[in-house]
Amino acid sequence: MSISTKRELGSNEEESELRRGPWTLEEDSLLIHYITCHGEGRWNMLAKSAGLKRSGKSCRLRWLNYLKPDIKRGNLSPQEQLLILELHSKWGNRWSKIAQHLPGRTDNEIKNYWRTRVQKQARQLNIESGSKRFIDAVKCFWMPRLLQKMEQDSFLSSYSSMTNMNFGNSAEASTSSMSNTSNFPYLPSSTPPQELFIDAANANNLSTMSSHTNAFSNLDSLQFSQLLEISEQPTCPPNVFENNVYNNPIQDNWFVDTNNYGMQGLNMDPLQVMESYDIPQFAFQAEGNDEWMLDNMGDTLWNMNTM
DNA sequence: AAGATGTTCAACCGCGGGCCC
DNA sequence: TGGGCCCGCGGTTGAACATCT
Structure with a gap:
């Protein structure tokens, strides 16, 4: 001692x-x-x-x-997870600093989240958790999935609201929400749920709809601005995914949770999803160092269950 | 049903830095 | 200046719980 x-x-x-x-x-x-x-x-x-x-x-x-009374209990929301991933990529294991940007969350909780969830993923992918490759994988796979989850959550809640209010066809609304391209690398169009609300509002009552929340309703302005900073980062670094594009055998299920973990009610074409997230359809290398991607990415790893 | 194995997270430990005398 | 004390951080542990076999 x-x-x-x-x-x-x-x-x-x-x-x-x-x-x-x-x-x-x-x-x-x-x-x-x-x-x-x-x-x-x-x-x-x-x-x-x-x-x-x-x-x-x-x-x-x-x-x-x-x-302490203001401690938040329960699972980290996708928004919070996304923020943690982003801030960790910036600051590393500065847990208390990261925690300062997640009101109600403690450094201990964030550290535990990182060790039990994020590092677990790294182990399963057989990559070092602090490595460049891992950071790339986080940005290219995990973050988009979190955003997808946020969008899904928002869609489901808006769907539920609209169902309660006898609003129109949710499938149509969903499709239209995914249709635009975006300047935000990881985000489909302009925060789809809001667009969805506006569509519905046109047909119904705008003032009623304006009171609804969108995908980022749980973020305060600081968190949101930090989230936006993500958009300034390159989409997917070329060192992870080489340029020799070929027909990828797992493309049919990459990005889409094959086990449908946490994705109930979401039935999207993976290519459409990729387009909508403005993520390049990077190539997958069949041989060499990136085999881990083929082995794992299309599998059950990086699924929403572990987020 | 029960033991083995895996996961989570509250709590502890060691250390460095700041403040005060 | 240096020693004592306190605070806070990051790493680690282990009990409790969950899941698997």
Whole structure:
């Protein structure tokens, strides 16, 4: 044990008195009550004053990662995941910095997400998680899928709204939403759901529709501007996908989740999807270093289940 | 049904940096 | 200036839970 740790723990006697492991309800309420009355900070003193047999560090961690009122619970939304991928590509493992841009999410949660989901994908693809190739794969496959998921979620909610309001044909609306090209490399046309709303609004009541949300409704302006920065990045780096285009045997199922994980209700032509996302129909190399792509990309990896 | 294996995430650890005396 | 103390970060662990065989 380091000198600094000994310093922080105090004497061996004190160290042995300190509780470790999972927090009890009683400890939680003691901590919450104390912080509510006296505020946070000075964690070692706080721990003693609150009557907790915990280190200051442990109290701080429990409060910041679990008890603090504005902590968000539940799965990360596709928007949040996308932001994490983007910010990580910028800053690397600066979890706390990344967490600052995801209100209600902790650095610990983001770190766990990265290690358990993202790195798992890297392992399965047999590529190093920090490598250029992995970053490329994230940008070319994972991000588009997240955006697709966002779009799907938005479509489903709008479909549901319209069904409730007896609006028109959802299939038509869906098709029209996918039809335009976009300046946003990973986004189909102009945030399809909104367009979809406008179509419906033309036929019905614009003011009613304007109150609806679109795919990015959960993003604040900062997050959205960060998302837009993605659009300034090149679509797919040439070093991942070589230029020798040929008829790709897995093209029929790449980009489309063959197991339909998380894609219920979405029945799109993969080529149309690629076009709509403005992603080049990059070639797949049959031999050499990029075999991993053939082996894995069309398979169940990178599916929406793991996002 | 039960044991084995995999996954998730709360919690811990070590370290570096900042502040204060 | 240097030592003591505290805070916060990133890496790691392990218990609980889920899934597989």
